[in-house]
Amino acid sequence: MKPASVANLRQVKMKNQHAQLMTSNGAAAPGTTARTFPNLWTLPHWRPWDWSYPALGKRDLRLDLLRGFAVFVMVVNHFGGSSWLYLITGGNNFFTSGAEAFIFISGLVVGMVYGGIALKQGIRAAQLKAVQRAWTLYKLTVVLTLLFAIFSVAFQMEWAEELNITNPFLFALNIATLRQTMYLTDVPLLYTFLLLGAAGALWLLYKGYTKLLLTASLALWLAFQIAPAQVQVPWPVDGNTTFNFAAWQLLFFIAMVIGYHREALIEKLSQMPRWPYFLFLGLLFVWLAQLNGTQATFLNGLLPGLDTQVFMHDFFLKSALAPGRLIASFIVFQFAYLLVTLFWKPIWAALGWLLMPLGQNSLYAYTMHIVLFGLFYAALPYLPINILAMGTLNTALQFLAVLAIWAMIQRQFLFRIIPR
Secondary structure (H helix, E strand, C coil), X not given: CCHHHHHHHHHHHHHHHHHHHHHHHCCCCCCCCCCCCCXXXXXXXXXXXHCCCCCCCCCCHHHHHHHHHHHHHHHHHHHCCCCCCHHHHXXXXXXXXXXXXXXXXXXXXXXXXXXXXXXXXXXXXXXXXXXXXXXXXXXXXXXXXXXXXXXXXXXXXXXXXHCCCCXXXXXXXXXXXXXXXXXXXXXXXXXXXXXXXXXXXXXXXXXXXXXXXXXXXXXXXXXXXXXXXXXXXXXXXXXXCCCCHHHHXXXXXXXXXXXXCHHHHHHHHCCCCHHHHHHXXXXXXXXXXXXXXXXXXXXXXXXXXXXXXXXXXXXCCCCCCCHHHHHHHHHHHHHHHHHHHHCHHHXXXXXXXXXXXXHHCHHHHXXXXXXXXXXXXXXXXXXXXXXXXXHHHHHHHHHHHHXXXXXXXXXXXXXXXXCC
């Protein structure tokens, strides 16, 4: 089957499942096609106790929706400038970000999908799938880094100043051997390493060594917290200032374990009352927002000798995935998952048309956002106004960038070339 045919078949299957959901949601009558854009007329007629997620099909569309939101967050935050959308995305200043959500959901999906393959077809089939995906990511990472580096140097971008290209051949060789990265292409590099590690992690899970996997992952994370300069796994990577594998692998492998043992965990937690726990997580989320807004100034009164700014910086350090950031991520992720579980129907009606395509084509969306980001910042010096300082206009620009990526997905633009 040709690649275009496979893509079309996938789109048809997704649309059929979406149509089932919309029928269940009361947004489309039986025998009709689900709407592409939000149908808000039906919201006032829905009953609150009928808003929860209907489990239709094997694919968990909540994860697609949340991954789509993670892509939305990364696009908005990376474009930068003044924006009203930071009230939703956090402006890359919150205790967790779209990157943590993207990595966590990716780990969940790997555990669920490849774990299912291991149980049905054997561990070798699952490992082969993981390695094949890692190979796809490797090719994307190398090509994207090379092209973005050339583009950034040619247009004298600010982030290109950190690149050391005294020897172009050596620079290209380091990219090809995954020893060189740069701003924005560091995420696919990390993802490549994680998928390679997933092949070994699948074997441990398949053989029943879940505790060993978690212990080893936690030990590596702890070692990085203590001596980050000495714990450069698998090797030092020039230009990698944020997404250190030794730190970020913990988030991925915890999620992978959850995904692999998902059915058993659902059975154990089935009796837990969801609403009280959701309200508890909501209070914790509000507390995190308040803590972030005040930068924990209350600690000055409790601990007079404490440098609050230094403590907050170190405790929530993104590059180390520090303890505070890890805790905040798990609070926010649980809250978000329960939010879309309990209020799926209104969220789906309002945002499903936008976030679902982004989530189901997240790698493509991330790649194209780098292209749009580069083009925008190349054109920025020639604009007659400082658009980044104009909040309302820049907000519209950020949203237009998201819509442009959404439109490219709808048109399957370069789907044969760019992985999804």
